[in-house]
Amino acid sequence: MSSIEVNGKSYETDEEGYLVNLAEWNEEVGGYLAQTENVTMTDQHWEVINFLRDYYNEFQIAPAVRVLTKAIGKKLGPEKGTSQYLYDLFPYGPAKQACKIAGLPKPTGCV
Structure with missing residues (x-):
């Protein structure tokens, strides 16, 4: 297992950099992970991140991209429920x- 350090606290990650303990996540950790992914958060x-966390809390599964696109379109509006919009945010x-x-x-x- 690997780990990351954010503000002096260590967080365990798997070999691909995903958090092992989901309950340890906070926006500072999210911001750090975004930096490692070269994403400037807006x-x-x-x-989208908060939507995903709510979705996971409700269904106990992280949605695949098609499901994510459809669910975001329902909740946040059709202009945001497109693959292009989501890929622009998360290339x-x-x-x-x-x-x-x-x-x-x-x-x-996901591969």
């Missing part, structure tokens, strides 16, 4: 990259 990024894969920043497990089906 309100739009945080909106290395909206589900995979956003879930990592959100402190969630890698979605099933």
Whole structure:
């Protein structure tokens, strides 16, 4: 196992950099993980991150990109529920990259 350090506290991660203990996530950890992914967080990024965390809390699963796109469109509006919008925010894969920043497990089906 690996770990990251944010503000003097160590957080355990798996070999791909996903948090092991989801309960340890906070916005500072999310911001740090975003930096490691070369993502500059904006309100739009945080909106997707918070959506993902709520989704995970409700369904206990990280959504694959198609499910994520559809669910975001329902909740945040059709202009945000497109693959293009999500890839603009998270260029290395909206589900995979956003879930990592959100402190969630890698979605099933992501390579």
